[in-house]
Each structure stands twice: as structure tokens, then as C-alpha cells.
Amino acid sequence: MAKQQQAPIIGDPRLAGWRRHPLDRRAFIRTLTFAAGAVYAGSRQAQGTVAQGTTTLTQWYHQYGEAGTEDAVRRYAQEYTEANPNVEVEVNWTVGDYPTILNTALVGGQAPDLFESSPNLDWVRNGLIAPLDDLIPEDIRADFNPRELATNTIEGQLYGVKIVVDTGGIYYRPSYLEQAGLQPPTNVDELIAAATALTDGPVKGLFLGNDGGISSMQQIMPWAAGSDFITADNQVVFDNPATILAYEKLRELNQTDALLVGAPTDWFQPDSLIQGLVAMQWGGLWAMPQVTEELEDDFGFIAFPPLAGASGGPAQPTPATFLGGWSQLVNAKSPNLDAAKAYAKYLWVDNTEAQRDFNLSYGFHVPPRISVAQAAEPLQSGPPAEAVNILNQYGRSLSPLWTGAMGAALGDAVTRIVREGADATAEVTAAAETTRQELQRLLG
Numbered sequence: 001m002a003k004q005q006q007a008p009i010i011g012d013p014r015l016a017g018w019r020r021h022p023l024d025r026r027a028f029i030r031t032l033t034f035a036a037g038a039v040y041a042g043s044r045q046a047q048g049t050v051a052q053g054t055t056t057l058t059q060w061y062h063q064y065g066e067a068g069t070e071d072a073v074r075r076y077a078q079e080y081t082e083a084n085p086n087v088e089v090e091v092n093w094t095v096g097d098y099p100t101i102l103n104t105a106l107v108g109g110q111a112p113d114l115f116e117s118s119p120n121l122d123w124v125r126n127g128l129i130a131p132l133d134d135l136i137p138e139d140i141r142a143d144f145n146p147r148e149l150a151t152n153t154i155e156g157q158l159y160g161v162k163i164v165v166d167t168g169g170i171y172y173r174p175s176y177l178e179q180a181g182l183q184p185p186t187n188v189d190e191l192i193a194a195a196t197a198l199t200d201g202p203v204k205g206l207f208l209g210n211d212g213g214i215s216s217m218q219q220i221m222p223w224a225a226g227s228d229f230i231t232a233d234n235q236v237v238f239d240n241p242a243t244i245l246a247y248e249k250l251r252e253l254n255q256t257d258a259l260l261v262g263a264p265t266d267w268f269q270p271d272s273l274i275q276g277l278v279a280m281q282w283g284g285l286w287a288m289p290q291v292t293e294e295l296e297d298d299f300g301f302i303a304f305p306p307l308a309g310a311s312g313g314p315a316q317p318t319p320a321t322f323l324g325g326w327s328q329l330v331n332a333k334s335p336n337l338d339a340a341k342a343y344a345k346y347l348w349v350d351n352t353e354a355q356r357d358f359n360l361s362y363g364f365h366v367p368p369r370i371s372v373a374q375a376a377e378p379l380q381s382g383p384p385a386e387a388v389n390i391l392n393q394y395g396r397s398l399s400p401l402w403t404g405a406m407g408a409a410l411g412d413a414v415t416r417i418v419r420e421g422a423d424a425t426a427e428v429t430a431a432a433e434t435t436r437q438e439l440q441r442l443l444g
Contacts, residue, residue, distance in 0.1 A: 055339045056088045058112035062098035062326070065269065066286065066362035076347055076354050087339055111333070113340040116326045119152055119159035121401055121442050130332040131157040135345040143369050151397050152327050160327030161348045162368035164359055167321050167391040168216075168284045169301050171270065171291060176203075176279035184300060187308040187317075188224065188249050191280075195258035198279040204260035207281040209267040212254045214414050216267050216282055220304050221246035223320035223396050226313035229435075230399035236439060238410075239432035242313030244424045249307060251418045273299070285387045286363035292383075301383040303390045323395030325365065366391060401442060409434035 061073055070093045077089035092112065094101055105111045106128050123129045136144065136158070145165070152160035170191075172184055180198055185191040195205030209216045219229065225242035253259060263272045273281040274294045282304070283291075291299055303319035310317045328348045330340045347354055352372050359365040360378055366388055367373045379388050413431040416422035 054086055054088055055336050056090060057114065057336055057340055057343055058090045058092060059343075060092045060094055060098075060102065060112045060115040062116055063093060063095050064362070068362045069358070072358055072362065076351070076358075080343060080346060087343070089343060109333070111331045113331050113334040113336055114344055115329055115331070116163065117160075117329050118327050119154055119329060119400060120403065121154055122403070124154050124157075124159060125442075127332055129159050130330040130334075130337060130341065131159055132161060132330060132341065132344065133158045135161060135341060135349055140349060143371050145368060145370060147323060147395070147397070148325075148368050151323070151400065154400050160329050161344060162325055162327050163348055164325045164365035165323065165368050165391070166284055166286060166325040166365055167323060167387060167395055168282060169303050169321055169387060169390055170280055170305075171273050171283050171287075172280040172300050172302070173273065173276075173295070173298055174300055175298050184302050185305050187305045188221075189308065191305055192249070192253050192256065192258070195253070195280065196256050199256075199258045203276065204278045205258040205280060206253075207260040207263060207267060207272045207278040208253075209282065210261055210263055212259055212261055212418060213250055213282070214411070214418055217250055217304075218411060218414055219396070219398065220282075220320050220322065221250055221307065222313070224304050224317060225307040225310035226315040226317045227310075228314050228396075230401055230439065231314070232399075234399075234401065234439065234443065236432050236436045237314050238435075239429050240312045240314075242307070242310040242317075244428050245310050246307055247414055247417045247424050247428065250414070251421070251424075254418050270294075285384070285391075286365055288364045288384055288387065290363075299383065301387050301390075303394050319390070319394045320396065321390055321394050323391060323397045325368075401439060403438055403442070405438045406435045409438075 059073075059077065061070075064070070070091075073093075074091050077091050081088050099117075102111070102115060102117060106123070111128070119129055141149070144162070148162045148165060149158065152158055152162065170184075176198055177184065177194070180194075182194050182197060185194045191206070198205035213221075222228070222238060222243040225246040227238055227240055227242040227246065229236070229238045231237055260272055260278050263277060264275075265271045267282050268284055268287070270281065270283050270287040270291045272278050273283070274291065288301070303321050306317035306319055308317060328344045330337070330344055334340050348368075352369060355367050355369060355372050356376065359367040359372075360376055364378065364384055364387075366379065367376060373379065373388075378384055409431045413422075413427035417424045417427050
């Protein structure tokens with residue numbers, strides 16, 4: 001039986017690893033006015049200080065939605081100082097548009113010593129982030145998921161250490177499906193049919209986000225169709241019939257009355273499912289403790305189903321999810337570079353207890369170290385175990401070469417396809433050409 005819903009909490013958009021913001025001066029000027037005040041407030045001591053023999057490091061996090069996470073990272077910093085009295089760590093819990101604030105700080109020379117993000121080629125080429133290969137000895141490197149190391153590797157060097165591994169899927173209410181005589185959908189057409197059948201008055205069948213899934217499904221549905229974006233050998237491959245069909249199916253879904261839009265919170269919080277506004281919702285693993293607390297056994301979790309019949313992509317249709325999360329990066333221009341790297345190693349390489357705590361005590365994430373994940377009792381059974389299995393089988397990531405310009409071109413194209421009825425072939429072709437031009441700029 002489901003428990004009575006309590007007031008929702010404000011959370012963060014935990015996407016598939018943030019790597020979407022290339023450094024360019026025009027983007028800097030556009031965002032400077034918006035972000036300058038926040039950057040100043042958050043980075044007054046971002047360059048670190050040395051006073052009376054004490055090194056002060058600044059460390060930035062985005063605002064996690066799970067209660068207790070901010071206290072946890074401040075506690076880790078205090079524990080480090082207690083063990084290393086000559087080092088203080090000032091944690092900045094960044095509220096607001098974290099990517100814009102961080103990007104502005106990096107361009108303006110006001111970046112903190114350590115910060116959460118994902119590495120990109122622009123930052124590497126501009127010498128803004130430090131290589132971290134020396135933080136992970138070979139014996140410990142073998143305990144990290146190779147795919148997680150790959151997402152943080154650019155031009156053969158490691159530039160990030162994973163903090164949390166995130167994934168997502170479709171949460172559904174078995175009681176709603178049983179009442180309608182339905183089983184969990186096994187392909188996209190079944191998903192559309194189920195969402196339509198489950199729509200009943202104010203209760204909608206499916207929630208993909210307040211923009212109708214334009215953001216959350218931008219990569220997921222092409223992956224489910226057997227497509228990809230930039231391959232390991234740096235080829236742009238998403239201008240194919242599989243991607244085109246995926247976005248046409250998203251438009252078809254939006255043309256039904258089955259999608260919830262205008263919900264109190266977006267897809268990355270489970271409130272719409274918990275409050276009974278929908279029968280099915282796309283959401284993240286991090287929300288599962290809250291879903292379990294409120295709905296008890298009245299929920300299930302599946303991967304986004306394959307787009308049956310899709311062809312023309314580099315692979316066959318398959319269930320899909322993202323392999324995402326956040327990584328610890330170090331400012332290459334920090335005056336306290338060695339101290340910053342030492343703290344990053346202490347916290348996210350050596351301190352397995354902190355890794356277990358941060359990944360499992362507040363929301364559910366998969367610890368990046370294999371041994372920690374395997375010992376994580378909360379992930380060993382039921383829907384959490386199913387989510388981990390889905391991640392291991394179907395989790396996908398964008399290339400580290402994917403940039404904000406690429407994402408903007410594709411996002412605008414998908415918006416026009418879904419909302420304006422634009423020709424999907426023409427839009428995808430144009431977005432792919434923009435992506436190729438941007439990739440050529442990056443690679444020279």
C-alpha cells in the first residue's frame with residue numbers, strides 16, 4: 001500500500017553527466033551579467049590562500065536534491081582537516097545555474113581548486129583542468145568500472161574521478177497497470193498505447209518532463225532505436241533513419257493526450273508518480289529511496305523500451321538508459337594544485353567509506369568503485385538491483401567531445417520536430433552538420 005504523499009522537496013536536474021558547455025568568449029559575454037554575482041559570491045577565495053602555514057582549498061558542488069548531501073560533503077572536508085591540520089577545505093554548495101556559473105568562473109580565472117563536472121576537450125586544450133592519472137594506482141584502477149574511466153578520459157589522459165554513477169528508467173505503478181489489464185511495455189509502440197490507455201481524467205499515462213521529453217529523451221530514444229551520436233573514433237553518426245524515427249515517435253507521443261506537462265516538479269523528482277498524477281514516469285535511480293518510502297511495493301522500474309522496427313542506425317534497437325553522474329575535476333591553474341589533487345585522491349579514490357555514504361545514504365547512486373558497489377546492500381535486491389542491472393546492460397554516455405553547441409543544435413532541432421511539426425529528416429541532417437563543424441573545430 002502506498003503511503004500518503006508529503007510535500008515534495010526541491011531538487012536538481014541530475015542529467016547524464018554534465019559536459020555541455022564549451023569555452024568561448026561570446027558565450028562568456030552572454031552569461032557574464034547573469035552569473036557574475038553568483039561567481040563572486042561563490043569564489044571570493046577560489047584561488048586558495050596560504051596563511052600562517054595553512055592551505056585553504058575551495059571545492060564547488062552543484063545543489064543535490066537529496067536531504068543530507070550538503071552536510072555530508074562539509075563533514076568529509078572537516079574530517080580531512082582534522083587529519084591534515086595544515087589544510088582547510090571550504091565547500092561551496094552552488095545554488096542556481098551551476099554549469100553557467102562554473103563556466104563563467106573558468107573563463108574569468110576565478111575557478112575553485114576542485115569542482116564537480118565532466119571534462120571536455122575545450123577545457124583540456126585551454127589548460128584549465130589537471131590530468132589525474134597519478135591519483136589512481138594500477139591496482140586501484142582495476143577496481144573502477146572501465147566505462148567510467150573512459151567517460152573521463154580525453155586524448156589518453158584521465159581528467160576526472162567519478163563521484164557518483166547515475167542512471168534512469170521508467171517508474172510505473174503496478175496497481176494502475178493491473179487495473180487497466182496491462183503489462184509493462186516492451187517497446188515504444190506499447191509504451192504509447194499503454195500511456196494512452198492509462199490516461200483517465202486528471203491522471204495522465206506518462207511523464208517524461210515538463211517539456212514533453214524534449215530534454216530527457218533527446219539521447220535516450222535514439223539509443224533505443226539503435227542510433228548513437230559521436231562514436232569512439234570521432235564520427236558523427238546520428239543523421240540516420242533510426243534517429244529520425246525516434247524523434248517522430250516522440251512527436252507522436254506528444255500529440256496524444258497521454259503526457260503530463262506542467263507538473264509541480266520536473267522528471268528528476270518523483271513527485272508526479274508519488275502524488276498519483278501519472279501511472280508511469282521517467283526518473284533517476286537517485287529518487288528510488290523516496291519512491292520506496294512513499295509507495296512501498298506499488299512501483300516497478302524498467303529501462304526505456306526499444307523502438308521496434310527502427311533501422312539504419314549503427315546498432316539494433318535495444319532498451320536504453322544513461323550512464324551518467326558527476327566527477328571530481330581539479331583546476332590546473334590552482335596555486336594549490338598538489339594539495340587539491342591530494343584531497344581529490346583522499347575523498348574519491350581512497351576513502352571508500354565516504355564513497356559508500358555519499359552514494360547510498362541520501363539517495364541511490366552506484367558507487368564508481370566496483371568493490372564498493374558490489375558490497376552495497378541496498379542495491380542487491382528488488383527494483384534497485386534491477387536498476388543496476390539495466391545500467392550494466394544498457395547504460396550509454398555521450399562522447400567527451402560533445403559540446404554545448406552540438407547540444408543546442410540538436411535540442412533546437414528536436415524542439416521544432418516535436419512542437420512545430422518540422423520535417424525530422426531535414427532537422428536531424430542540419431543538426432548533424434553543425435555537430436560535424438563543431439567537432440572539426442575541436443579536433444583541428
